[in-house]
Amino acid sequence: MAQRIVIDPVTRIEGHAKITIQLDDDGQVTDAQFHVVEFRGFERFCEGRPLWEMPGLTARTCGICPVSHLLASARAGDEILAVQVPPAADKLRRLMNLAQMVQSHALSFFHLSAPDFLMGWDAPVEKRNVFGLLGTRPELVRAGVRLRQFGQEVIEILGGKKVHPSWAVPGGVRSGLTLAGRERIRTGLPEAFQTARLALRLFKDLAGSLNREIQIFGNFPSLFLGLVGPDGEWEHHGGRLRFMDSSGSILVDQLDPQNYREYIGEAVQSSSYLKSPYFKPLGPEEGMYRVGPLARLNVCKSMGTPEADVELKEFRKHSNGAVTSSFLYHHARLIEILTSLERIERMLEDPELHSDHLRADAGVNRLRGVGVSEAPRGTLFHDYEVDRDGVVTKVNLVIATGQNNLAMNRTVAQIAKHYVKGPHVPEAMLNRVEHGIRNFDPCLSCSTHALGQMPLVIRLVGPDGTVLDERRRD
């Protein structure tokens, strides 16, 4: 009889989700799906709010990456006011976004994912977490926590608090960087660099023994989307969109984010609150694309900073075209931490950061605006429509995790087909399936703009729909 395995909840991710693995009569995996079981409704309840409140309001979508929403929302506001943001404000926004990359990537690597490959896939579940790692590698965990702290402190220095600063606003930012703030950032940089290099070395040393994971954990062709600068270099805020396929050919380049709807469609599945965006010209099946660190490193020509460019060259040895293994999101994340630190270091030399011209003022000059920013997990779109008084009438949020939805489904199916044979599956095997999701560092609170409880579940289901096995962690 055909069966279904359910992993519920999926652990060590940001949010609540479950995985369903479908088995045929012989116990072979036929399909697997990732379901997001939380719902929040931000797009709906933002309707009727003043445009100016949107950055502070949408930042509340998430406690991990509030900065991403804050910045994308402020940019959408800039478009509606049709203003030129003062140069200092633009630079400070970029500085905050880089700090956000550092803190969020550090969390994903050290707290959520590293326990799998440092403690071992088959380590007892009670050891395979950041506390287990603290027992065996205390210095490494401490460095990881400190790296995240560095990113969070830069955010606090700029925005007044670490989580949910209401700092970026339509037209600019509310406060500047003091000289004392700059010195605090500068003091923290050497240790942050040291940890970033340490983590990169660690991952590359491990990579030889992780070949199997690189081959199996979500390795397939897809398109990639990310922002790039005018010369195609790595970009995280501002910039234009580029779509690339897995052979490395550029399909769309320098696309104005205002026109994203020409190329991105959004499909919905009845089994998940997560939307599934796709590349419109190829349709919902063929148009699967990935966003985030792996995609950004694939689409860019260079990182634009010396140390990260050396790392990029080495990273690209994994493939002739684009790097297609989702497991290498981890590697890409570490290179992004490095380039973010290099960019922060470079920015601190800029005297313009201390300017007090930080905010452009205007009324409502356009009735629609799209704000795009690279969140740690990928390209984030905030698309607003307003009436002539500035009351928001329509909101569309296209979130990184949603854009990776189709690829996450493909990843869990690939891993399940490899490791799951029959309905009785050891926990360590299911952990590998979960890790397929952790590759993407999904943020489910963001992606469903949703509400619910934290747990994630894996469920094994027969062809008649009966649940044969369920693993749940609350």
Next chain:
Amino acid sequence: MAVRTLTIDSKQVSAEEGTTILGAARDAGISIPTLCHLDGIYDVGACRMCLVELAGSPRLLPACTTMVAEGMDVRTQSDRLRRYRRMILELLFAERNHVCAACVSNGHCELQTMAYSQGMDHVRFAYQSPLLEVDLTHASFGMDHNRCILCTRCVRVCWHIEGAGTKNVSGRGTHARIISDLNQPWGMSETCSACGKCIQACPTGALFRRGMTAGEMERDRTRLEFLVNAREKKQWNV
């Protein structure tokens, strides 16, 4: 003028006839919580935060509209009063949609500060979650009915200090709303002089300057007091 002697919280206090219990208490350094009271304009006793106990009276009385009398024995603090004050705050929070985190007045809001100071840590009443409008039609100001507690400070400053008479209250009970002129969009008002006194008077984030973002709306009440003193007491301290 005749002086009245009374007791407030066991303290002997004297005050001129025609002074409110609130005024007498404050002169004596005794603080009574208030929301609808605003220095410089007349009181209406709308919010009931300032309820006090009066010996010999079974009813609680609002300190802001009850005049002092000879021999009064007033209590401003008791378990019963604290319980009622918390309940009044809970009812205010339940009645409309107060979302501090995203509010323009977060951190500078009298309702929020009052809830903290009175120990209101949760709301026991069902949130009414009414669907209410935001009026952004005015060139300079906005009104968010979600955050209005109907204290009528805006109405009183508009009539009493500015003399424009733009702001009014329409409807009764839960249907009561602050309106402009004959309930038309604020931007269409023919009487509003855009003086901004209502913006300075509002205790919550209901009235704000356009373009304000979360936590950015700070008010300067002393401007209102200055205008009243200047006009009525001829104190032009410039």
